[in-house]
Amino acid sequence: MPQSRDGGAWSVIEVPIAIINGGKGPAVLFTGGVHGDEYESQIAISRIARQIDPQSVRGKIIMLPAVDLPAAVAGRRMCPIDGRDFNRCMPGDARGSFCQMLAHYIETTIMPQVEVSVDIHSAGNSMEAALCSIMHWVDDAKVIERTHVLAEHFAAPYNVMFWGVDETATVSASAERHGALSISTEIGGYGRVRPDAVRIAERGISNVLKWMKIVDGKPDISQPNGGRTKQMQVRDQRSYLFAPSDGLFEPLFLPEQEIRAGDLAGNLHFIEEWAREPQPIEFQIDGYIWMAPGSGRVKKGDVMAVIMQDYDGH
Numbered sequence: 001m002p003q004s005r006d007g008g009a010w011s012v013i014e015v016p017i018a019i020i021n022g023g024k025g026p027a028v029l030f031t032g033g034v035h036g037d038e039y040e041s042q043i044a045i046s047r048i049a050r051q052i053d054p055q056s057v058r059g060k061i062i063m064l065p066a067v068d069l070p071a072a073v074a075g076r077r078m079c080p081i082d083g084r085d086f087n088r089c090m091p092g093d094a095r096g097s098f099c100q101m102l103a104h105y106i107e108t109t110i111m112p113q114v115e116v117s118v119d120i121h122s123a124g125n126s127m128e129a130a131l132c133s134i135m136h137w138v139d140d141a142k143v144i145e146r147t148h149v150l151a152e153h154f155a156a157p158y159n160v161m162f163w164g165v166d167e168t169a170t171v172s173a174s175a176e177r178h179g180a181l182s183i184s185t186e187i188g189g190y191g192r193v194r195p196d197a198v199r200i201a202e203r204g205i206s207n208v209l210k211w212m213k214i215v216d217g218k219p220d221i222s223q224p225n226g227g228r229t230k231q232m233q234v235r236d237q238r239s240y241l242f243a244p245s246d247g248l249f250e251p252l253f254l255p256e257q258e259i260r261a262g263d264l265a266g267n268l269h270f271i272e273e274w275a276r277e278p279q280p281i282e283f284q285i286d287g288y289i290w291m292a293p294g295s296g297r298v299k300k301g302d303v304m305a306v307i308m309q310d311y312d313g314h
C-alpha cells in the first residue's frame with residue numbers, strides 16, 4: 001500500500017499475502033489480523049500458509065494473516081496510521097486513507113475471485129467470546145443453509161447467526177456483496193493468545209480446504225462433547241447489554257454460561273465516589289453468554305455482555 005510520509009516520499013507498506021494457485025478448482029479467502037489485537041488468526045493463517053504443499057492444491061487459496069499490518073504490529077484494534085477500524089472500511093476508497101485504500105483493494109481485486117471467505121477474529125482487548133464462528137442474518141434461506149454447512153465444517157464449538165451494531169462495512173459484508181459464502185469467527189479475546197482458539201482456527205482452515213476439495217482429506221468436525229457445532233443466534237439489540245453510564249463494571253459471568261432474564265449480570269461501580277452504591281445490571285433475556293467484557297472500565301454505550309440463544313430456525 002502506498003504510504004507517503006515525511007522522509008519517505010514514495011514509501012509503501014507491504015501487507016503480507018500468500019496465494020497458492022493450483023489451477024482448476026474453487027477459490028477461498030482466509031483473512032486474519034483485520035483487528036491487530038486479535039492474534040489467533042495471525043498465527044494460524046501464517047502457519048497453514050507455510051505448511052501447505054502447493055502441489056497438493058486444486059484451486060486457489062488466498063491468505064492474508066495480518067490484513068491491517070500496522071495495527072497487528074502495534075497490537076491494537078485501530079490502525080495507528082489513520083485511526084480507523086479496518087472492519088468498518090469496506091468497500092473502501094482508492095483515494096482514501098490507508099485502511100480505506102486497502103479495503104478498496106480487497107473489495108475490488110480479491111473478493112470477486114473467491115467462492116468462500118473466512119474472516120478469523122477473536123474478541124480483541126475489549127471482550128472475550130464463546131469460541132464460535134459467526135454469520136449474518138441474510139434474507140435467502142438457501143444461503144443460510146449453505147452457510148450453516150460451511151460453519152459446521154469450520155467446526156468451532158458454536159456458530160452464531162447474529163445481529164450486529166455496525167455490520168455493513170465489514171469484510172463479511174463485502175464477501176456477501178460479491179455472492180461468496182461468508183463466515184467470520186470470534187475465538188478468544190481479552191487481548192491474549194488463547195491456545196485452544198489457535199487450534200480451532202487451524203483445524204477450521206484445514207477443514208474448509210478439505211470440504212471445498214481444494215486439498216484431499218476428510219474434515220474433522222468432532223467436538224469434545226461428542227456432538228457437532230451448536231447453532232446459535234443473536235436476534236436483535238435486546239441481546240446486548242450496554243453500559244448505562246461510565247464506570248467500572250464487575251461482571252458476574254463468564255462466556256458460555258447459561259443465564260436468565262432478571263439475573264444479576266454485574267455491578268457498575270463509581271470508584272470516584274466510594275460511598276455510592278454500585279448500580280446493579282440485569283440480563284434482559286434468557287440465553288448463554290456469547291460476549292463478556294474484558295476491559296473493566298466502561299463508557300456509557302459500551303457493550304458489557306451479549307447473549308446468544310439456541311437457533312430457532314427462522
Ligand SMILES: [Zn+2]
Nearest residue numbers: 035038121122
Ligand atoms: Zn475483530
